[in-house]
Amino acid sequence: MPGGALDETQALKALLEYYRAIGVDFALDESPHDRFAQAEYEIAAAEAPESSPAPPPPGPVTREAPPRALNVAAPLTPQAALEEAETIANAAATLEELREGLAGFEGGRASRARHFLFSSGSPAPLMALDYAPGEAEESGGEAFSGAEARLLDAMMAAIGRGRTSAYYAYFSPWRPAGGQPLAPHVTAALAPFALRHIALARPKAVLLLGDTARIVLGGAESPARLYARKFELQAGAETVVAVPAPGLAAMRKTPSLKRHAWRALRTLALILES
Template identity: 50%
Template sequence: MSADADLSLETGLAALVDWYVSIGVDIAVDEAPHDRFAESAAPPRVAAPAPVAASSPSPVRRAEPPARETRSQRSAAPVFTEEAARGAREAAGAARTIEELRERLAAFDGCALKATAGHFLFSAGAPGAALMVLDFSPGEEEERGGAAFVGPEARLLDNMLRAIRRDRSGAYLAYATPWRPPGARELNPAEVAALNPFLRRHVELAAPRALLILGDFAARAALGSPDVARYRNAWFDYDHGGGAARALLAPSLASLLRTPAMKRRAWRDLRALAAALG
């Protein structure tokens, strides 16, 4: 095989692996089917002790260093929705500052996404700014690099802020989930129940004059409801538990990149936002 063919094969395999990662594949399987339910229900196998000759002393073994924990091993116990939601309400309600809320959420074990995500990414910009922007989750570039709001969607957001004469020094940017879901899928009901108390407390502590929610995924997580269509195209009051913030639901950044025609609606929302902020 020629050197060019080798390079082409290597490039193709690398692209295939990148694609698998982007859609959430994180484990290799073999070709034979397995009944995982039966395997998990079966009693653990206990190996019979090996016979030891009475005349020979047991060898002294050196202690092995503990194995490093992998992402799939971080969550050892199952996550129960009601228990997780109750723990989230208690942890979020006890936070008195945004930094304390960040620390409590990072230590929270009631959301299964913590076991699969590579990074915990909370926010960027200026806490306490008049404008708070709520995006859904870190993107691929953020997940690879470990920094919040740095990818192509974040760059589009920066351009949108500049269009209304603002930048990150005058806006606070946060995620509905600090852990990227596998394949960037939407949160399931258990994850929403675990993260929603932190989201509401986050908005309450940030106390913005205006809250811009980007996309239906972020809105469903923030509102704790699958029905968000009625919140489009008009201001609404977002109840964060300690009051309400004036909020707008705009298209997601991903949809704006995929479908430029949606930028007309986004521009209308930005003009309304600019007028409200003065």
């Protein structure tokens, strides 16, 4: 043996001696076996009468593979989502039923939104419908609680209104990721809920903020061309006067837009006083 190296036989003996020293005294094969069952079998075989056949030895322990997960239902098509939205919204007889139906509706849910924010306050003659919760609302989980809501409060105060005499709600109760615009098919699916929300709240007039006006009123006109104009909005059996205004976030970024909001507020004040 060159260099004092062990031959194969000596190496195997040394390995076996090492195993014995650390307490390994039973060789196992690749398949797991129930050693307790094996011992019981050996005892039963030794005690069984010679005329009685010994029970068959236990085989390897086998485990069934876990059942494969059932296929998850495919997402609704835009048309199917719209039809489901209309069914759920029209079936709601109260605002609470509408809230519950919208909360369970997957076709309009923003995947990364942590909070479902429906509205703030109680139904009143004036309703403000904002596009979606802001960053502060998504962070804190409270509807109309951030800087944009404070701007809306100031707007309402300018015409003698407040949280007790105006009802605030969202077109989308989920904040889109990064505050981006909703996808067109999501917008279409949420529209029946918004119209039903207005119908159940039964305001005399509704302030449509930002892109909410274009969505709810329909048409392809630029939102800027809609500001401060009066529209008759059919919400179920109710006919409501709707007045568009710039979005709250846009007004905070571009203060010059507030003049359009002031015109819209004056129009609303005249409607509510008539």
